[in-house]
Amino acid sequence: MKTVKIDLGARSYEVRIGRGILGRAGEILPWIEGAQACIVTDQIVAERYLAPLRAALADGGKEVTECVLPGGERDKTLDGVSRIFETMLRARCERGVSVIALGGGVVGDMAGFAAACYQRGAPFIQAPTTLLAQVDSSVGGKTGVNHELGKNMIGAFHQPRRVLADTAVLDTLDKRQFSAGMAEVIKYGAINDAEFFTWLEENIGAVMAREHGELEFIIERACANKAQVIERDEHENASGGGRALLNFGHTFGHAIEAGAGYGNWLHGEAVATGMVMAARMSARLDMIPAEECARLEKLLRAAELPVAPFAGIDADGMLDLMRGDKKVRGGKLRLVLLRALGAAEVVEDYPPEALREIVAQFTAGKSA
Amino acid sequence: MKTVKIDLGARSYEVRIGRGILGRAGEILPWIEGAQACIVTDQIVAERYLAPLRAALADGGKEVTECVLPGGERDKTLDGVSRIFETMLRARCERGVSVIALGGGVVGDMAGFAAACYQRGAPFIQAPTTLLAQVDSSVGGKTGVNHELGKNMIGAFHQPRRVLADTAVLDTLDKRQFSAGMAEVIKYGAINDAEFFTWLEENIGAVMAREHGELEFIIERACANKAQVIERDEHENASGGGRALLNFGHTFGHAIEAGAGYGNWLHGEAVATGMVMAARMSARLDMIPAEECARLEKLLRAAELPVAPFAGIDADGMLDLMRGDKKVRGGKLRLVLLRALGAAEVVEDYPPEALREIVAQFTAGKSA
Numbered sequence: 001m002k003t004v005k006i007d008l009g010a011r012s013y014e015v016r017i018g019r020g021i022l023g024r025a026g027e028i029l030p031w032i033e034g035a036q037a038c039i040v041t042d043q044i045v046a047e048r049y050l051a052p053l054r055a056a057l058a059d060g061g062k063e064v065t066e067c068v069l070p071g072g073e074r075d076k077t078l079d080g081v082s083r084i085f086e087t088m089l090r091a092r093c094e095r096g097v098s099v100i101a102l103g104g105g106v107v108g109d110m111a112g113f114a115a116a117c118y119q120r121g122a123p124f125i126q127a128p129t130t131l132l133a134q135v136d137s138s139v140g141g142k143t144g145v146n147h148e149l150g151k152n153m154i155g156a157f158h159q160p161r162r163v164l165a166d167t168a169v170l171d172t173l174d175k176r177q178f179s180a181g182m183a184e185v186i187k188y189g190a191i192n193d194a195e196f197f198t199w200l201e202e203n204i205g206a207v208m209a210r211e212h213g214e215l216e217f218i219i220e221r222a223c224a225n226k227a228q229v230i231e232r233d234e235h236e237n238a239s240g241g242g243r244a245l246l247n248f249g250h251t252f253g254h255a256i257e258a259g260a261g262y263g264n265w266l267h268g269e270a271v272a273t274g275m276v277m278a279a280r281m282s283a284r285l286d287m288i289p290a291e292e293c294a295r296l297e298k299l300l301r302a303a304e305l306p307v308a309p310f311a312g313i314d315a316d317g318m319l320d321l322m323r324g325d326k327k328v329r330g331g332k333l334r335l336v337l338l339r340a341l342g343a344a345e346v347v348e349d350y351p352p353e354a355l356r357e358i359v360a361q362f363t364a365g366k367s368a
Numbered sequence: 369m370k371t372v373k374i375d376l377g378a379r380s381y382e383v384r385i386g387r388g389i390l391g392r393a394g395e396i397l398p399w400i401e402g403a404q405a406c407i408v409t410d411q412i413v414a415e416r417y418l419a420p421l422r423a424a425l426a427d428g429g430k431e432v433t434e435c436v437l438p439g440g441e442r443d444k445t446l447d448g449v450s451r452i453f454e455t456m457l458r459a460r461c462e463r464g465v466s467v468i469a470l471g472g473g474v475v476g477d478m479a480g481f482a483a484a485c486y487q488r489g490a491p492f493i494q495a496p497t498t499l500l501a502q503v504d505s506s507v508g509g510k511t512g513v514n515h516e517l518g519k520n521m522i523g524a525f526h527q528p529r530r531v532l533a534d535t536a537v538l539d540t541l542d543k544r545q546f547s548a549g550m551a552e553v554i555k556y557g558a559i560n561d562a563e564f565f566t567w568l569e570e571n572i573g574a575v576m577a578r579e580h581g582e583l584e585f586i587i588e589r590a591c592a593n594k595a596q597v598i599e600r601d602e603h604e605n606a607s608g609g610g611r612a613l614l615n616f617g618h619t620f621g622h623a624i625e626a627g628a629g630y631g632n633w634l635h636g637e638a639v640a641t642g643m644v645m646a647a648r649m650s651a652r653l654d655m656i657p658a659e660e661c662a663r664l665e666k667l668l669r670a671a672e673l674p675v676a677p678f679a680g681i682d683a684d685g686m687l688d689l690m691r692g693d694k695k696v697r698g699g700k701l702r703l704v705l706l707r708a709l710g711a712a713e714v715v716e717d718y719p720p721e722a723l724r725e726i727v728a729q730f731t732a733g734k735s736a
Contacts, residue, residue: 082446082515089517092692117485120512120523121603144488147450149457155488156524235489324460 042071112143131181180268194342249275259313410439480511499549548636562710617643627681
């Protein structure tokens with residue numbers, strides 16, 4: 001059992017990491033103040049994990065409402081969240097209801113946004129059931145939905161009261177989903193923790209074999225790195241470092257997802273390829289040597305993630321999508337690049353043709 | 369020209385009240401940090417006031433996007449806000465865009481909620497064009513939309529950077545809308561400011577004739593009263609006093625609006641009748657003498673507001689709607705009642721038959 005403290009003043013909370021904690025009433029009941037709880041989950045997760053959580057809450061005397069979503073990035077829209085509101089209103093959930101997200105990143109984003117907006121703010125608890133959600137999306141308070149014109153364009157900052165990362169759920173996690181989570185784990189090494197990056201290079205075999213101790217360690221280390229960043233910049237207001245650094249690979253990645261249509265790429269897969277593009281750009285600007293770029297690619301490949309050129313969009317289309325991304329400030333596309341493996345920075349001043357060159361390498365001859 | 373300071377720490381701002389300030393660039397430009405502004409308004413307001421505001425912004429070098437809503441409480445939905453997002457995304461508004469609400473309460477609520485959620489939070493400015501919005505909804509940071517199962521059930525707290533209350537716009541304000549605004553003005557006297565209540569009784573003629581000095585005074589005094597309350601309880605967390613007191617007449621009023629269908633009653637009209645019901649309940653519980661109840665009714669009548677029994681819903685239906693209102697905590701319907709003209713309090717402990725009696729007086733024999 002491990003604990004990572006997220007220190008945000010009045011909004012502080014703990015990430016609890018351990019095997020089987022989702023079934024332990026003592027890990028969740030004390031964080032539910034009122035009489036009501038609303039579990040938001042998706043169909044696949046519901047079959048496996050809803051019953052024990054519901055039982056723990058009901059045994060604790062809570063009035064439990066459930067909202068089972070279809071699941072998937074395509075449902076992550078205002079309409080999708082509207083169905084959560086409808087379920088909560090029909091069940092007469094009051095403003096003090098605790099909304100519990102039981103699921104992956106999509107469920108967490110939607111349930112968190114619903115909690116943020118339900119009667120202008122209800123308490124929220126994260127019970128992430130994918131590696132990606134455990135190491136990344138469940139921590140830090142970002143919630144929201146997609147718009148057809150852009151990913152995560154509508155949302156709120158709404159910190160959870162507690163995060164329960166049960167490593168037992170990873171035993172049955174789909175292989176592709178597990179790898180997608182590894183993309184964000186590797187990201188934390190690349191942007192903020194050289195020692196962790198080296199540890200991952202040495203232990204990627206045990207991690208991919210899902211050894212219990214190794215899983216607990218990577219979740220703890222990823223969350224601790226994320227905590228460091230968000231404690232400096234909770235609402236992504238810092239212009240240079242801060243939370244923007246967490247977007248390493250994401251400006252490229254979001255454009256890949258949008259260009260190829262949401263749902264074809266997993267978020268983590270697009271981020272993996274996006275990190276390779278960002279690293280290549282860093283090398284192109286002589287910020288890192290080509291060998292460090294190669295180390296990142298090798299580790300991502302060992303985590304069974306895509307790192308190669310892709311189909312579905314041409315260079316102009318990709319650049320256009322990148323400029324539409326919300327990391328644009330004052331019309332200038334800011335990039336998160338590496339100045340070493342283990343240290344990222346925001347770069348605004350670069351030759352535009354260098355970016356076009358990198359994008360063309362990954363999209364050339366691949367337009368639909 | 370008058371100024372009311374809203375003191376909320378890092379989220380403090382000023383309400384500026386004066387004739388013609390909407391056309392003064394100096395009142396707005398310094399509060400727009402970035403290069404972009406998005407004006408959200410409705411069709412009727414756009415015809416009268418959009419051009420000068422747009423010109424002031426454009427002359428100041430801002431890139432201006434406009435979103436003209438159909439207007440009306442029926443459009444205050446998630447779908448309505450979604451159209452604001454679409455306009456902003458198509459115009460490539462960045463996260464730093466200043467969203468300006470030019471209009472009444474509906475425009476302010478929708479634009480404020482859009483600003484709260486656009487890329488997880490954009491700066492926001494209120495330019496209220498109705499008396500109701502100037503004295504009430506533009507101050508305090510409450511934003512949101514209706515759900516078919518309840519009014520204002522979805523929303524966020526998002527404080528504006530500045531409120532510009534131009535009294536010149538009241539010259540052309542529809543008579544019914546003006547009276548609706550007066551309901552909230554009178555509310556501040558009733559719940560928090562006995563001296564102001566007496567002033568209103570003595571000067572209601574000049575106010576209803578829309579004398580310039582009197583208008584500036586009532587807006588200033590209403591905002592100053594609201595400031596006092598929200599500075600104590602920004603996010604409506606106080607269990608007893610605090611922001612809940614602002615809901616005097618509103619639990620009844622929301623049920624009237626919902627029961628009669630949104631759009632048939634103006635919000636202020638429903639609040640007026642709701643205040644009479646709350647005052648009668650206060651008298652029924654011996655909290656105030658019947659004469660104070662009569663004074664409130666007389667003042668509301670002088671402001672040309674409805675204070676009588678109404679059609680469209682029966683007592684059971686009304687009680688059911690009141691219990692579905694978000695002011696319910698722990699299943700118990702809390703009421704904001706008067707312990708004097710000029711002082712309100714939250715009451716949880718009352719005989720349920722007393723409430724039924726009051727509701728029946730206003731709905732008896734009137735069911736559809």
